Amino acid sequence: MTRTTVRIAMNGVTGRMGYRQHLLRSVLALREQGGLELDDGTAIWPEPVLVGRREHALRAIAERHGLEHWTTDLDGVLADPATDVYFDAQLTSAREAAVRKAIAAGKHVYCEKPAAGDLGGALELARLARDAGVKHGVVQDKIFLPGLRKLKRLVDGGFFGEILSVRGEFGYWVFEGDWQPAQRPSWNYRAQDGGGIVMDMFPHWEYVLHELFGPVRSVQAEVVTHVPRRWDERGKPYEATADDAAYGIFRLDGGAVAQINSSWAVRVHRDELVEFQVDGTEGSAVAGLRGCRAQHRSATPKPVWNPDLPATESFREQWQEVPDNEEFDNGFKAQWELFLRHVVLDEPWSWDLLAGARGVQLAELGLRSAAEGRRLDVPELSL
Numbered sequence: 001m002t003r004t005t006v007r008i009a010m011n012g013v014t015g016r017m018g019y020r021q022h023l024l025r026s027v028l029a030l031r032e033q034g035g036l037e038l039d040d041g042t043a044i045w046p047e048p049v050l051v052g053r054r055e056h057a058l059r060a061i062a063e064r065h066g067l068e069h070w071t072t073d074l075d076g077v078l079a080d081p082a083t084d085v086y087f088d089a090q091l092t093s094a095r096e097a098a099v100r101k102a103i104a105a106g107k108h109v110y111c112e113k114p115a116a117g118d119l120g121g122a123l124e125l126a127r128l129a130r131d132a133g134v135k136h137g138v139v140q141d142k143i144f145l146p147g148l149r150k151l152k153r154l155v156d157g158g159f160f161g162e163i164l165s166v167r168g169e170f171g172y173w174v175f176e177g178d179w180q181p182a183q184r185p186s187w188n189y190r191a192q193d194g195g196g197i198v199m200d201m202f203p204h205w206e207y208v209l210h211e212l213f214g215p216v217r218s219v220q221a222e223v224v225t226h227v228p229r230r231w232d233e234r235g236k237p238y239e240a241t242a243d244d245a246a247y248g249i250f251r252l253d254g255g256a257v258a259q260i261n262s263s264w265a266v267r268v269h270r271d272e273l274v275e276f277q278v279d280g281t282e283g284s285a286v287a288g289l290r291g292c293r294a295q296h297r298s299a300t301p302k303p304v305w306n307p308d309l310p311a312t313e314s315f316r317e318q319w320q321e322v323p324d325n326e327e328f329d330n331g332f333k334a335q336w337e338l339f340l341r342h343v344v345l346d347e348p349w350s351w352d353l354l355a356g357a358r359g360v361q362l363a364e365l366g367l368r369s370a371a372e373g374r375r376l377d378v379p380e381l382s383l
């Protein structure tokens, strides 16, 4: 089979996201299936070059997966004409400088969210990429999740009528790190290292709301640090300076209200780690990572408020499972495939650095709204 090789410098592959989702579940999974097959019978073949700071960690990953190329020399791999794409899944605070270098070197760029630590930086990256004429993208994995794909199907099929509101509940208990190790990196809880749940999650909520229901027009948020002291990877206590919970209200274009709670200090009494309930005049749905249940207007029961009697109805059983109707691949891999097609075939692509900047904008405005105690408009961004 004829193959078009796309050589990708992958930085941050020793991290949680870089290794598991991007290297293992996306790029290596594509190689295991023989590359990304195209309609003309040829295939796109992703060739990763592992990039990082720690030689032994890169070598170990390369050996584990039979990969030939790895380097600690970012400038060198960017200067190499054989490199087509620079991918960045480093911790957030290291991203902007590296992506900037990659654009200056004329490479296509793809990166994790948030695209940069502040809006000015994110917009500048989008401008630089446009001026350099390179292809660019930011990870927006949640819209590729089976649960949200089914929810989108309901929206596109007109199931809801007029959409009135969206309620999102995201989060789980992240251990403090003293008597049980924390399940997330400690930099997430230090503002000075680019941590914080608003910068982490609001970029996701921006594209989820935008893609499913329309652009966010205003934001009002309450942002807190519930757990002020945590223990790092080496067991040392540190002050958690970053926000670990955010309670946001977003007014959407057209008037619907979205309310999303994000927290690393909440215990899960839900079916999934994130759930969105959408209520419309014609029907409602609850979507998680994988599942989606719906209740049509015609099948809506009529509860009557009477606290003197125990509940006789099982409310959860009054919903209908939305069928899969298709096979869902890993969301990160699905987006990688579209990005690679965009790079090689010039196919349309909308999840670019400007879209990434919208996520950073919403996070910044959310933080400002909380600091100033007021609702803020979200202006339309342009380059």
Ligand SMILES: NC(=O)c1ccc[n+]([C@@H]2O[C@H](COP(=O)([O-])OP(=O)(O)OC[C@H]3O[C@@H](n4cnc5c(N)ncnc54)[C@H](O)[C@@H]3O)[C@@H](O)[C@H]2O)c1
Residues within 6 Å of the ligand: 011, 012, 013, 014, 015, 016, 017, 018, 052, 053, 089, 090, 091, 092, 094, 112, 113, 114, 139, 141, 185, 200
């Ligand atoms: N799309 C998603 O659902 C999702 C989920 C979690 C995290 N993320 C994003 O992915 C990025 C990485 O997050 P993660 O959870 O994988 O983090 P992580 O701490 O597990 O990995 C960070 C990576 O950056 C590298 N790095 C480079 N410079 C560093 C420095 N000075 N200090 C520490 N590490 C450094 C590390 O070696 C490692 O490879 C973040 O920007 C985060 O916002 C996205």
